[in-house]
Amino acid sequence: MPKIVDHATRREEIAEALWRVVRRDGIRAASVRTVAAEAGWSAGAVRYYFPDQEGLLSFAMDLVSRRVTDRIAAIEATGSLPAIVLRYLDEVLPLDAERRAEFDIWLAFLAQAQAESGAGALHDHVDSVHGQLRDLCASLVKGLADAGLLKPGLDQAREVELLHAVLDGLALHAAIQPERTTPDRVRELMRRHLDSVIAADS
């Protein structure tokens, strides 16, 4: 057997080239050839790892969410509970160059997925990731509630949805206007929202 290449690695390499193309020129410019050029290979090479373009798109989208998931899984849950919660939320928000790039890519895929009205591979994937993020919010809220830190009289399910909305809204704003919605500002707003949810005597 010949030159053995780790397919998983090679596919990720190509997907990251696609990211750069999408980020620089939009998803409209993400053709097999432009991605190949960006990756420094021929179009034929790319097609060896991705038989068709839809597979490439789909894989690249999946890779974004896997990267985020990996980062979340790597978070150490130590310290005070509110601090832990903030650390998790911090990791999902696009507060540095790498995560801002990821978010832009994700946004491009999301918009494309919305087009495949109803069903479609991309759309299902969006649903899945959306659900994962909501699950994270749910576990954070549940953690606060179990610790008795949740302000009394609040409906837990409602607070999950609201936290999720604040999270996505702030992420959007951080991506759209990073000069105005700075990382510090986002953290401050996130903390302010949590304060409105956490019991006063804690």
Next chain:
Amino acid sequence: MPKIVDHATRREEIAEALWRVVRRDGIRAASVRTVAAEAGWSAGAVRYYFPDQEGLLSFAMDLVSRRVTDRIAAIEATGSLPAIVLRYLDEVLPLDAERRAEFDIWLAFLAQAQAESGAGALHDHVDSVHGQLRDLCASLVKGLADAGLLKPGLDQAREVELLHAVLDGLALHAAIQPERTTPDRVRELMRRHLDSVIAADS
């Protein structure tokens, strides 16, 4: 002079055809020819009203925001202040088929604009619309504050940003998962957020 056509109307008609294409197949499919076919004309006709494709995209994006702005301007500011605030927020959220379509289109343009890193016509437009929405949130918060309805101890500027984030976050969720994030649910969450901002004794 010959067959006089109202250019403004014709351009909107073409732009709406582009919307349908973008919504159905994504912004990648929005070529001069597909839009022309969708509108029921030849490509040459479309190019008579839009010399180049970027102008078409730009106009179609602008039209989305104008439609929203017009709807907002048509809102009557009568009734109790919280009711008025809710009515405004309601109008911006994608809670029916028409507004959900608009939001999907807007999302597609937004993602494309993010690609034109830094500057570009679309990017400037996003900034502008984003600012208008924030201004709306600001005037709503200010209205509450002036009426003494704002919970004491809250920083007004911060509440504006937070309301704006909740608004965009809920809009996103309503668009992504309309089955779960139903209009009623969105309204309930919006009200819950406002409740956390409005003084208890009101």
Next chain:
DNA sequence: AGTTTTTCAGCACAACTGTGTTGGAAAAGA
């Protein structure tokens, strides 16, 4: 050394892209 299998570049093809140009139909004013 020879064989075999993987990896990748290159070409081909039909379809599609944005844009330039041309010509003719249609209608309002003379």
Next chain:
DNA sequence: TCTTTTCCAACACAGTTGTGCTGAAAAACT
């Protein structure tokens, strides 16, 4: 009726698209 202006279809052209195919370089195994 004739002219003039507007509107729009149609073609042309070079470049790009996704995808199928071929062949050769490269390296592990015999």
